[in-house]
Amino acid sequence: MAFVTRAVKGTHDLFGDPLAYHRAIVDAARRWAEAAGAAEIATPIFEFTEVFERGVGPTSDIVQKEMFTFSDRAGRSLTLRPEGTAGVVRAYNEHGMKVWPQPVRLWYAGPMFRAERPQKGRQRQFHQVGYEVLGSDQPELDAEAVALSYHILASLGLRNMRLLLGSVGDPADRERYNAYLRELLAPHAARLSEDSRRRLVTNPMRILDSKNSGDRALLAELDVRPMLAFLGSEAKAHFEAVRARLGALGVPYEVDPSIVRGLDYYVRTSWEIHHDELGAQSALGGGGRYDGLSELLGGPPAPGVGWALGIERVALAMEAEGLSPAPAPALDLYIVPLESSLVPRALEVAARFWPELRVQYALKARKPGKGLQEAEKKGARFAALLGPDEATAGTLTVKNLETGEQHTLPLEEVREWVGKGGRA
C-alpha cells in the first residue's frame, strides 16, 4: 500500500456508490433548476485571485486562510475556486448578460476547493450544485430560490432537515448592528476567545456564530439583540415579503434571528439548511441575496440571490436516512466465445449492438458453464454463446439469465429480444 503516488489529502476518487449518490443529487438539482427555467453554466475552476478576494470578501475566513492560491508563469495570482457564486457573477458581467431578458437564472455543478483540515463532511476538493438568479431584487426570487433548495433535498427523500431563514439586512443596517455589538462586547473583551477578540474589530457579527463555550456563555448573559431587530425599513419589508411568499409556497422554515453567513457578500435574505445526523458539519447548503456583489467585481449593479448545496453532505444525509440512489445501469448482454478463434468475432458482434445495448464480451474462450457464470458476475441480464455453429449461421444462442429462457437467433432478433427486456 506504500504507493509512491496517492491522491492529495482531502481529495477523493469518485466511483461506485459515492458516484451514484453524486449523480442522483446533481440530477435532482438539474431537474428542479431547469423546471424553474434556469440554464446551466460551467465556469472555470480557477479564476484570478481578485475575483474571490473582492467577491467573497477580504475579511472572510475563506479568503484569509482557506484558498488554494498559486502563480501562473506570468506571475499572475490564480485561485482554485472556493465557491461558485463569484465566478458566475463574473461571467454574467463578462458576457453582458444584463442585456438578456431579466432576471437571468443559472445553475451549475462542480468541484470547489478549500484548504481546510479534512473531517467528516469536509474535504479539500468537494462538490456543489448551485443556483443563481441575477438582475432583480424582487422578493419572489428569494422565495423561489429558497423553495428550490428545499424541494431538491425533499425530492431526494430527505426528511430530517431544518431550514433556517434570516436576514442580514442592508450594509447600513449591518454597520449599525456591528457598532451595537462592539459597544456591547468591548467591555467584556477579556472574556472572549482569541478568535472572537479579532472578530470584534473585523466583523463582530461573526462572534454570534462562535461555538466557543465561553463566548456562548457570555452572549447568553448579555441578552444580545438579534440582527433582525436592526433591519432598516426596506430590508424589513423585503424580509416580510419573502416570508409571506414562502408561506404561500408551503415551504417549512424557522426564523433564525441571528443567522450569519460566512461570505461577506450577503445582504438581506440569508438561509441555511441543516441536517441533524451529519456530525459537526451539519449544513447541507445555504444561500442568500448578494445585491452588491456585481459592483464589487467591477460590474454594473446587478442584484442577485442564490444558493449552493454540498453534494457530499447531502449524500451523507441520504445515507443517514437509509436512502440509496438507483444502482448503476446493468450490462444488457455478455457474449461468450466458445473458441479462442471466435474472440475477434465476439468483439465485432458487440460493436454491432452498440450503443443501443450495453454489451461486453469475454476476451478468452470459455466453456459454456464458465461463460454463463462470468456473465452473471458481471451483472448482465442476458448471456450469448458464440460457438462455431453460431458463427457459421450468423446467430447467437442467447439466454435470459433470470428466467433461463433461451433461443438461437439471428443478430437482429437478438437486438430486439434483449432490447425489449427494458433498461434501467
Added chain:
RNA sequence: GUGAGCGUAGCUCAGCUGGUUAGAGCACCGGUCUGUGGAACCGGGGGUCGUGGGUUCAAGUCCCAUCGCUCACCCCA
C-alpha cells in the same frame, strides 16, 4: 493551524506477555466441468506488517521520529 484515536494482502480482520519461511474470510485467476450459470471442492497470484531510525541474540509486536487516515476544534457546503 491545534488536539485525540488509528495504520498488517484489493476489502474486513487475526497475530497471546518480542522467538521458526506473516495468517483467515471475501474478492481475483485457474482447475474438477469437451455446448449451458449462480453451489461445492482443489490450487494459484498478491504483503518491503505506512516509512525511517533505535533497543535486542531476535521486532508486525517495545521506544523515538515522520507520513497518512479518521474524528473533533476552527470554519463552512
